[in-house]
Amino acid sequence: MGIFYPNCGIHTGRSGGQKLSFAGVVAGHIAVLGLLALAVPAERLAELAHPIAVRLIETEPEVPTPLPPPPPRPMPAKPTPVHVSPPVMALASPVESAASFTVPPQPQATAPDSVAAPTPEPAPTFTSARFDADYLDNPKPQYPHASRRLGEEGKVVLRVFVSSDGDAKRVEVKHSSGFLRLDQAAENAVVHWRFVPARRGEQAVAAWVAVPIEFSLKSES
Numbered sequence: 001m002g003i004f005y006p007n008c009g010i011h012t013g014r015s016g017g018q019k020l021s022f023a024g025v026v027a028g029h030i031a032v033l034g035l036l037a038l039a040v041p042a043e044r045l046a047e048l049a050h051p052i053a054v055r056l057i058e059t060e061p062e063v064p065t066p067l068p069p070p071p072p073r074p075m076p077a078k079p080t081p082v083h084v085s086p087p088v089m090a091l092a093s094p095v096e097s098a099a100s101f102t103v104p105p106q107p108q109a110t111a112p113d114s115v116a117a118p119t120p121e122p123a124p125t126f127t128s129a130r131f132d133a134d135y136l137d138n139p140k141p142q143y144p145h146a147s148r149r150l151g152e153e154g155k156v157v158l159r160v161f162v163s164s165d166g167d168a169k170r171v172e173v174k175h176s177s178g179f180l181r182l183d184q185a186a187e188n189a190v191v192h193w194r195f196v197p198a199r200r201g202e203q204a205v206a207a208w209v210a211v212p213i214e215f216s217l218k219s220e221s
Contacts, residue, residue: 130195141188153182155213162206165197167195189213190211
């Protein structure tokens, strides 16, 4: 194998230094190649002379390894119910003797002397008028002749208003005898009578009084 040396011309001028330097580099590489050719067998050089194909292998994306699930949280243990026995009430021993004490008597409040209420005066006594006193000498009513002949009898009750002087101021028929002649005969007689006036206490007062008059044929016979 011969070594080819390219024709390296040396030029002068502004770019002459650069060209000279480049030529030196090329010569160095050629010298190295020559040494390699001497040291490496021809078969090896042929293998080295073949182009080396480079193929990029696409790497599959790395699948992330799933994290292991967290361990289950321990459940809190249920508290064990504590059985509490009911308290035992100790009976107190009876007291042998109770302490005795005396309460001093409280002074009784004396009630004030009650003032006696004045005794009310008794109401004056009322006395009705009277017409039967002997000293009055009041005449009996006349029995009408027609009533005697016809046999008319009956009792008349007159209502007489007597003044404080004892006079008959007003005479009314309260209950009729059933015969008008007998009623009128009684009124005509009593209107002239004298009366003992009614009294309230010691004072004479005017008042009404009932006067019964009876007409009977038996008493006339």
